Amino acid sequence: LSGAASAQAPDPLPSWNDGATKTAIVDFVTRTTTTGGPDFVAMGDRIATFDNDGTLWSEQPMYFQAAFILDRIKTLAKDHPEWKEQQPFKGVLEGDIEAVMATGNQGLGELLAASSTGMSVEEFAAVVKDWIQTAKHPRFDRPYVELVFQPMLELLAYLRANGYQTFIVSGGGIEFMRPWVEGVYGIPPQQVVGSSGKTEFKLDGDKPEILKLPGIEFVDDGPGKPVGINRFIGKRPVFAAGNSDGDLQMLQWTTLNTGPRMGIIIHHTDAKREWAYDRDSHFGRLDKALDEAPKRGWVVVDMKNDWKIIYPFEK
Amino acid sequence: LSGAASAQAPDPLPSWNDGATKTAIVDFVTRTTTTGGPDFVAMGDRIATFDNDGTLWSEQPMYFQAAFILDRIKTLAKDHPEWKEQQPFKGVLEGDIEAVMATGNQGLGELLAASSTGMSVEEFAAVVKDWIQTAKHPRFDRPYVELVFQPMLELLAYLRANGYQTFIVSGGGIEFMRPWVEGVYGIPPQQVVGSSGKTEFKLDGDKPEILKLPGIEFVDDGPGKPVGINRFIGKRPVFAAGNSDGDLQMLQWTTLNTGPRMGIIIHHTDAKREWAYDRDSHFGRLDKALDEAPKRGWVVVDMKNDWKIIYPFEK
Ligand SMILES: [Ca+2]
Ligand SMILES: [Ca+2]
Missing domain, CATH: 3.40.50.1000 (HAD superfamily/HAD-like)
Known part of the structure; x- marks a missing residue:
């Protein structure tokens, strides 16, 4: 039937x-x-x-959450002048992805932690909502x-x-x-x-x-x-x-x-x-x-x- | 309305x-x-x-899951002759709940582990289903x-x-x-x-x-x-x-x-x-x-x- x-x-x-x-x-x-x-x-x-x-x-060219984390690091960098000299943050700020990747899982973990800790889950949700509405994919120039x-x-x-x-x-x-x-x-x-x-x-x-x-x-x-x-x-x-x-x-x-x-x-x-x-x-x-x-x-x-x-x- | x-x-x-x-x-x-x-x-x-x-x-008189764990230890005891001399198992087998409680969180953790580890989650679910259908509450003489x-x-x-x-x-x-x-x-x-x-x-x-x-x-x-x-x-x-x-x-x-x-x-x-x-x-x-x-x-x-x-x- x-x-x-x-x-x-x-x-x-x-x-x-x-x-x-x-x-x-x-x-x-x-x-x-x-x-x-x-x-x-x-x-x-x-x-x-x-x-x-x-x-x-x-x-592609990277997990969209990775793009979110990189954007977030750039936003937070104004409160972290030390990142200019410190990997993996330096690599993010200079667009040197190879230097970032060279820091391995530990470096990626540091980026993840820096991008989200010290906030409540509700504050983090608001940050994500804002990013998802405003950030654009580089190839298509459209929201993710x-x-x-x-x-x-x-x-x-x-x-x-x-x-x-x-x-x-x-x-x-x-x-x-x-x-x-x-x-x-x-x-x-x-x-x-x-x-x-x-x-x-x-x-x-x-x-x-x-x-x-x-x-x-x-x-x-x-x-x-x-x-x-x-x-x-x-x-x-x-x-x-x-x-x-x-x-x-x-x-x-x-x-x-x-x-x-x-x-x-x-x-x-x-x-x-x-x-x-x-x-x-x-x-x-x-x-x-x-x-x-x-x-x-x-x-x-x-x-x-x-x-x-x-x-x-x-x- | x-x-x-x-x-x-x-x-x-x-x-x-x-x-x-x-x-x-x-x-x-x-x-x-x-x-x-x-x-x-x-x-x-x-x-x-x-x-x-x-x-x-x-x-009452104890969490029903605790009754399940105690029953399970008794069932498994035939394969563990050493439990007769070893707390907290000895206390369970002899009905000496004070001796069990005296082993504290570590003892209770041992009971929990002994009652469920080494099985798949599907095997454990079958054990729980069997117990819930057959075990009876001591005061009411009814299934839990x-x-x-x-x-x-x-x-x-x-x-x-x-x-x-x-x-x-x-x-x-x-x-x-x-x-x-x-x-x-x-x-x-x-x-x-x-x-x-x-x-x-x-x-x-x-x-x-x-x-x-x-x-x-x-x-x-x-x-x-x-x-x-x-x-x-x-x-x-x-x-x-x-x-x-x-x-x-x-x-x-x-x-x-x-x-x-x-x-x-x-x-x-x-x-x-x-x-x-x-x-x-x-x-x-x-x-x-x-x-x-x-x-x-x-x-x-x-x-x-x-x-x-x-x-x-x-x-
Ligand atoms: Ca996938
Ligand atoms: Ca409760």
Whole structure:
């Protein structure tokens, strides 16, 4: 019934070209929502998890959160004259990204801490909201939130229309995503799983606050993704989408299970409209998961051929 | 409109006696859901958080999870002959609770670790499900899940019927609650925030697992509750209910904010039908939060006088 009805309805995925990829998605959703069918999944178990960077929006020439952190360091620099002589801050201020990268994980951790600690989570959310509305991507000269993938917006809406709960499970910072993902993706804060820094509760008179502290609490990447899914959601997804080796374990945890399961990998193949990269990229390296996809039956989305348009502004 | 309609409808809180407490609850829900009213709260912001032990079910003569851990140690003892001579295990096996308590937090941590580590989260969930169906409370000779509070079940349903999302925010173990709270309270796993142990993802051939490790990851109690709310939900609740000083900061975080807010404290005042305790109790000590309630406008529920019945089986 459900299948027959959707055949008559308007195409729920108009930005996807017809072909094996689109057919596999529609077939999966139809099977798992057909009451009485062998692959029916109960409403409460329709959990779909999506990576963010490179899966729901672009991630080149660097993760957009990295651009946020660099902008933030530049803004804060006027109160930190010592940064002019001190890496990794010096490199940021001089635009010398190689010097920044040379400081390694410790340097990057210092930038992250400097960009967000000593504020309350509500103050930080306000900073993010301001940046997301004003900063522009260097290549497209558009706000970063315009660089979300129109076909993925359609997929999110299609899944939700079929009773799926859509979650973000991202290596990005949870406090960086929550201020804007509801408006952009229709995903509320309580359905966002991400990396996080330590926080602490303080009551100052009659004013309670949650303060951001230095130090990483949880890295929601690689094997951390199934751990985060288990911690935050407490159910195994039946559908997962990612784009890099950081999603490998999420895809394994989702699909290597009984019952109908779907794993999707977004393969960046369109240098003209977006970017083309996989095994050698600094951001969003896709190597092991690409090798494992055929064996596991994961659907590899070829952005160039499977997507009619990439971004909403192309409509 | 909403208020007029509910005046005609069947009483949504039939196990609550008429009086100031019930009126305050109905008034709050009516105000926050009256479209166009000054206290209207948008659907997505209707977040209600509930402590579990002593708020949604009983917690005497000890936390029910403690009874689970003790039963589990007894079951596992046949594979650990050394426990007969080794505290805190010896005390558990001999029923010498004072000897157990004398080992302090370290001893209790050893019991917790022994009762759950070395298993996958799915295996642990099966153990919990089995226990919750078979173990019986010593005083009532009934399964522990029958010792939930009927008035609170009604309150949860009433809030949900009015567009509230109900969350558990408990010091209890998240993996201990999730296997049964959906069936008992109607709260799905992704709306359960609790204390947690460390876990790790493993892929064994084609079989992925999340293994429980020794070591505490997060204590969702006291100042940990607002931290957990921020981490898992990412929005400040407009409604919170608790019963002990472990809920003090959750109540502060919820109510010390602009807009309509409600804080509720369940005061255990009925020694005959349940238990009577507050400032001196080992489990569920209520002291500072009781002192702070009048100043903050928190509604203190007097179980003896506000509740017609305590448990569903009294119906
Ligand atoms: Ca990614
Ligand atoms: Ca409690």
